[in-house]
Amino acid sequence: MIDFPLLKLISETPGAPGFEHQIRNLVKSEIKDLVDEMYIDSMGSLIGVRKGKSDKRVLVAAHMDEISFMVTHIDDEGFIRFHPLGGFDPKTLTAQRVIVHGKKDVIGVMGSKPVHLMTTDEKNKMVQLRDYFIDVGMPVAQVKELISVGDPITRERELIVMGDCVNGKSLDNRVSVYILIEALKALKGKEIPYDFYAAFTVQEEVGLRGAFNAAGHIDPDFGIGLDTTIAYDTPGALPYEMVTKLGAGTAVKIMDASIICDPRMTSYMKSTAAKHNITYQAEILPAGGTDTAAIQRQGAKGSIAGAISIPVRHIHQSIEMAHMEDIAGTIALLTATISELDKWNWEL
Ligand SMILES: [Zn+2]
The missing domain is CATH 3.40.630.10 (Zn peptidases)
Incomplete structure (x- = not known):
């Protein structure tokens, strides 16, 4: 069809x-x-x-x-901070894979504080975009070689057929x-x-x-x-x-x-x-x-x-x-x- x-x-x-x-x-x-x-x-x-x-x-x-993000900062450990391009619902970012479009495409994950270490207050509060960082699993020198402030970031997800629907x-x-x-x-x-x-x-x-x-x-x-x-x-x-x-x-x-x-x-x-x-x-x-x-x-x-x-x-x-x-x-x-x-x- x-x-x-x-x-x-x-x-x-x-x-x-x-x-x-x-x-x-x-x-x-x-x-x-x-x-x-x-x-x-x-x-x-x-x-x-x-x-x-x-x-x-x-x-x-x-x-x-x-809807996407843009790299705003790379810290001394190589973790990336970002700004949203479009209306993201922060709670949907947890544990998502993203693609950072640097000199080449680099896969990363949206990281946040482990649940084991969160206070009761933190657990009850809705997460905010600033609670997340992107972890690309590389040493800082390599991150800075491939990725710059201003690079766009998109979601990584395959489109599949699910029942009578498509999902992705x-x-x-x-x-x-x-x-x-x-x-x-x-x-x-x-x-x-x-x-x-x-x-x-x-x-x-x-x-x-x-x-x-x-x-x-x-x-x-x-x-x-x-x-x-x-x-x-x-x-x-x-x-x-x-x-x-x-x-x-x-x-x-x-x-x-x-x-x-x-x-x-x-x-x-x-x-x-x-x-x-x-x-x-x-x-x-x-x-x-x-x-x-x-x-x-x-x-x-x-x-x-x-x-x-x-x-x-x-x-x-x-x-x-x-x-x-x-x-x-x-x-x-x-x-x-x-x-x-x-x-x-x-x-x-
Ligand atoms: Zn639209």
Whole structure:
């Protein structure tokens, strides 16, 4: 149903905010035969363009970067201190492996104080990012030879199939990178109404920065964000707290903390899903934001903007989980949404 080997490759390839070259090169090689033209803007976002019948423009953005860290200090014993790039939940770092991208990639572990030596107070307190250090198991001279202040650090985790789901790091937002590539594949050789800009953006996790820039120079009429959202359908969650449910279909975003989606776009997406028998759920996310917010506001007149979200459990951890049917449904909804934009009445 989905191309698991491609999703695995996309998920496991590193791409810290501002350091997206490896994932960008992979996407470039995947889309080069699927687009009419392709370019990289000065910030590093990769944009593939499919020409449509009229010169109205639709921008679909999926960010390539992943939550990461940056080396801030190496101490006299060779232990590394770091600064987060994106919203890490500190408790999820315990005993995780990471990759420090120095002169070469170096595997390390997130170390912390042994539980045997913690006071009762320390045990009861939630851990903080500053409680961790990275241990790469090398003498200090070797650490300093290979690693410098400013080097990016990403999570080390294999993507696997688990039940009906996929599980690994960076499904936020590599699952969307994969979906955008699949939509380009589905539309290959087919006539589309408007110019389609598939933007693989940079630096979303530190504040929608790449999308802000890309939407500025593309100046789209329609804007669609593709990103993950919370699936809090797990023990302890109250029914009204779930945001979305895993396996209950792709999600049409109504709003999040950064955007109220254009009601014309949400109505269009819902009716397109219904028309094509694509199961969907409505998403309202009280916190957080996506590239959609930048796309709605940038450009000469702003854009008619909305978003399609992929439900993800355990988000911003090393073991993020998405349902394969939700992924397939998102590909179908995105493809239909781009194909039929000219069939809708967009008047206010
Ligand atoms: Zn994201």
